[in-house]
Amino acid sequence: MAIFRREYEDENGVKRLGVNNNRVGGTLLLAIILAAFSYFKYCSSKTVNEYTGREQHVSISPEQEISLGLNSAPAMIQQHGGLHPDQRGQELVKKIGQRLVNNTIASKTPYQYDFHLLADEEVINAFSLPGGQVFITAALFNQLKTEGQLAAVFGHEIGHVIARHGGERITQNELFNGLSNAATVAADDPNVGQNVAGLLNQFFAMPYGREQELEADDIGVQLMLHASYNPEEMIAVMEILKATAGPNRLPERMSTHPDPENRIEKIKAAIEKYKTK
C-alpha cells in the first residue's frame, strides 16, 4: 500500500513525506461505507421465488427484468445474424414455446415470453434474457429431430426466466462492483482496484453458474410434463450437445453449460421425481 509512504501536503500547504493520518482515516471510512452500503443493498434484495420456492437475491423487479430483456433483444438478434428468414421455422418455434408457456406455471408469471429463431448457422446455442425473450440458433435448431427436443431446449430456457437467473447475476454483479470499488478506494491505488474489478468482471461475464443450469433443467422437466411432452427428449438433446461438442470440449467450468453427461444424471432424477405428480 503505497499510501503509507507518500508525499502529501499538510493543511498549511507544506510538502511532507510519510503518513497523512487524516487522509488514511477518511479513505478507510469511505471504503467501509461503500462496502457496507453494497452489502446492505445485497442483503435487502433477498426474496423467495414464489415459483421455485428458493431463497435468492434479486435487486430488480420483474418489470425491470422484462424491459431489460426487451431492450437487449435487438442487439442479441443482430449478434447472431438477425432473425431466420424461414417463416415456417419461426412459427414452429413460437408454437412450441407458447404451448410450454400456456399449459404450465410459466403462464402464472408476469413475464412476456417470446421465442425467436436466429439465422446463425455456426454457433450451436440457445439462450434467454430476463423477462422472457428466448432464442435458438439455426445451428442448434437444425440438429433437433423432434418437436419434443425443441420443447426440451425451451423448457430449460424458460426455467432460467422463471428462476430469475439473469436478475440474480445482475445483483451479484452489483455487490461485487460495489466491493471492488471499496477495495479501490481502500488501496488508494487505481491499479490494484482495476485488477480486482477486472478479475471479478471476467468471472461474472460467464453466463450462468452450474447450479443455475441444473435448476433450469429441473424446471424444464416439470414444464415438459405439464405441457404433455416426453421429458426423455431432454436427454436426447444432451446426447446431441455431447455429439456436436466434439473432442475439444471445454472443461465444464469454462463452458456455458455443465457437462451434458453430468446433466443427464440429474435430468433422469428429475423425471423420476416429477412424473408421478
Ligand SMILES: [Zn+2]
Ligand atoms: Zn442454460
